[in-house]
Amino acid sequence: MTETPELPSADAPEPIPGAAELFTLDPAVAHLNHGSYGAVPAPVREAQRRLSAEQEADPDAFFAVLPERVAAARTELAPVLGADPLGLALVSNVTEAVAVVLDSIPFGPGDEILVTDHGYGVVTRAAERRAAECGARVRVVPVPLELLDPAPAVLDAVTERTKVALLDRITSPTARELATPPLLRALAERGVLTMVDAAHVPGMLAPDLEVGRPDFWFGNLHKWAFAPRPTALLAVTEAWRERIRPLTYSWEHEHGFPFNVEWRGTADYTGWLAAPTALRVLEGLGVERVREHNVRLAAYGQRRLVELTGLPPLPGSERLAMRAVRLPAGVAEDEAGVRQLMRAVGERLGSRVAVRPWVGGGVLRISAQVYNRAEEYEKLAAGLGELLRAG
């Protein structure tokens, strides 16, 4: 079923008192793209600064107990996902987690890795590289932008060759929910291993890691969970933990997962140690309150974009703090067009948004975070219409 969704007449939420002041973003810019790089609150940066000072005061003492401190940080972070701390490893980012998992799965000739055309570009390319090395192949399932339920299209593409489904929990270019727990269960019932790219999940969606039980799950904490960059978590089901192949061989190798994945020799681990502070900042604001605020503000922003530009909204993001609209045919259909539009939106409208190329008209995504205000979306919506009309 495909159709343009009706948008509820969402009002903008009241700002959460004191929340915007936690950030040091340039007030001259409307930062409507939290989804790409996140933003780190000042108290979290201060926690990391203190850790760096401690490190530089006595590097020997700092590094002597660092693996234990990393493990303690992970134990504090695990409840965000409702996960077992020993089933999780801290990693730098989703890019790294994907590499670790793909390297750990033995692919043979003819095996297929299922992805969709909403997947994050570099994640799909990592799967393609691994598949090519093993004589396997990546099969891309097209999910039309207006399709309300992508699950049947994904399940229809499963064959006896499908070894892995690598799917986004929340898609990056199109801001929609895709790898939902029912879809993951249906894939598991068909004997398909599931790899969930949950880059946007921590801090945005309530934990549902255990519900769908994907074999591999990875999410960034430096997007919606306010952690310093780069901080992410990789969750692995018990059956696979011993078979995980870390990218590097380290002194923690013999301790197995998660220690062998976490320890990469001498490196700066202060961001990971500061990640629990990020969690406390989020909890201090109220995790549910932040979620509700962001979802309502994103809905408001999308509604105003639709009303003032006439662009159609994309479906599937009703619970998310990111929303997308479809750009007219001929706009942002390739990378050059994307760069041109993002530059124009930045320079002429003073706004940061995400734009991804799509044949037939690109996709423009907005995010909402506690530091955003309704007026920023009003200004974007009014200006974007003019920008597109001017060509």
Ligand SMILES: Cc1ncc(COP(=O)(O)O)c(C=O)c1O
């Ligand atoms: C869905 C998705 N996967 C993967 C990534 C890559 O994340 P990172 O650069 O932190 O590895 C992103 C980044 O925006 C993303 O949105």
